[in-house]
Amino acid sequence: MLKTYHSQSSLTKAYIQMHLSIILWGATGVLGRGIHLSEGLLVWYRLIITSISLFLFIVFTGKSFRVSKSNLIWLIGIGALLMVHWLFFYGAIKYSNVSITLSLFSSTTLFTALMEPLVSKKKFDTTEILISLMAMTGIAVIFYSDTNAYSVGIILALLAAFVGAFFNILNKRVVHEVPSEIVSFYEIFSGLVILTIFLPLYIHLFQPTQLVPSKLDWVWLFVLAILCTHVTLILSLNALKHLSAFTLNLSINLEPVYGIALAFLIFGENKKLGWGFWIGTTLIMLSVILHSYFANRNNKAKPV
Numbered sequence: 001m002l003k004t005y006h007s008q009s010s011l012t013k014a015y016i017q018m019h020l021s022i023i024l025w026g027a028t029g030v031l032g033r034g035i036h037l038s039e040g041l042l043v044w045y046r047l048i049i050t051s052i053s054l055f056l057f058i059v060f061t062g063k064s065f066r067v068s069k070s071n072l073i074w075l076i077g078i079g080a081l082l083m084v085h086w087l088f089f090y091g092a093i094k095y096s097n098v099s100i101t102l103s104l105f106s107s108t109t110l111f112t113a114l115m116e117p118l119v120s121k122k123k124f125d126t127t128e129i130l131i132s133l134m135a136m137t138g139i140a141v142i143f144y145s146d147t148n149a150y151s152v153g154i155i156l157a158l159l160a161a162f163v164g165a166f167f168n169i170l171n172k173r174v175v176h177e178v179p180s181e182i183v184s185f186y187e188i189f190s191g192l193v194i195l196t197i198f199l200p201l202y203i204h205l206f207q208p209t210q211l212v213p214s215k216l217d218w219v220w221l222f223v224l225a226i227l228c229t230h231v232t233l234i235l236s237l238n239a240l241k242h243l244s245a246f247t248l249n250l251s252i253n254l255e256p257v258y259g260i261a262l263a264f265l266i267f268g269e270n271k272k273l274g275w276g277f278w279i280g281t282t283l284i285m286l287s288v289i290l291h292s293y294f295a296n297r298n299n300k301a302k303p304v
Contacts, residue, residue, distance in 0.1 A: 010162065012097045014239040021235035026258030029098040029265055030201060031224045035217050038208035039090035042221075044199060045213060047192035049225035051281045054185040067186065071151070071174050078174075079190025081167045086191075090158035096153020098263035102256035103142065103281040104157035106288055111165035111206065112136040112292060145276015149173030158179045184233055239259060284302050 006239040035042055057066065067075070092101040174183055203211070213221055251296065260281075263269045 006220050009271070014148070017235040018239040021232040021239065022255050023258050024232045024235075026102070026255045029089075029093055029102050029259045031220050031228065031264045032093045033098050033263075033267065034184055035213070035220045037066065037210055037213060037217060038206060039087055040195070040199065040202045040206065040209065041093055042090050043086045044192070044195050045189055045221050046229070047083065047085070047195060047226050049221060050229045051189045051192050051224055051229045052184065053104070053179060054188060058181055058185060061181075063182065064187075065182065066080040066179055067182065072186065074170070074174055075178075075186040076190040078167060078170050079187035080194050081163055081170070082187050083191030083195050085160055085167055088156045088163060092153045092156035092160055093154060096150035097269050098267065099260045099269045100142065100150055100153060100277065101157045101160075101265045102259040102263075103125060103137060103277065105156060105164070106162050106256040106284055107135050107139060108161040108164040110119035110287060110291060111162050112169060114167060115165050131291045131294070132289075135284050139282040140280075141283065142148060145274055145280065147274035165278055180233065188229075211284060249286060 032039075032042060037045070089101065089105065092104075110128075110132045113125070114132055117123060117125075139158065169184070260269075
């Protein structure tokens, strides 16, 4: 009886941790719009703060930074992808809004389903292709509806989703060999180094009006880097100890829903969106849920 109660208590705690991490992930878009920096500088400061936070956490917990040379090279490459992914994501928010960006960003799951067979040389799944076509229809409806004034932001959001799909696929190679916090540190620090090298060129080309964050921007940057990046990593890993990967992945698909709800509440974006956004978003979300359902059913059908 005591064991059952303890198990139920752990499960409840895991669900709370999972949804808290998803809400924090969903807040990244809202914070990105609230911070008065261009996407390049926003990402640069986020990488700095998160790198320091992860470094101190690893030192404090006594974990080793040691990784093999091959894994280190791999992590540096993924770190570059992560940095580019964030640039596209926050660029999309700056050129459109949080709701459109997060709606299209949820197509990452479908891009992953399409790109993974090319990387891992597996056969394409007909069901996944049909579901992806549903998502693409939703994307097309958003793009060609009355939200097409945000065409640059829409393209950047799709690029963020596309790059994010490769990020997830390539990460699978190292997550089973290297602790998650070590993976995150090397990827984020690598992204920081690479962006720092190109930052003078970025400033020269785009000429951002603000180079140094304001006092309020610093507050939001620390919330973004510590709570929405570092803490969410720990919460999601703890939740995964008690929940199936399917439950976690399906719930993560709620991230755009939470983020869009926050954007409606804080910025009133729902007043600026037409029918195309709602129809397109419904199709994308439905395709993501269907993909998760069929993926889980196929995994159960595989022999142990």
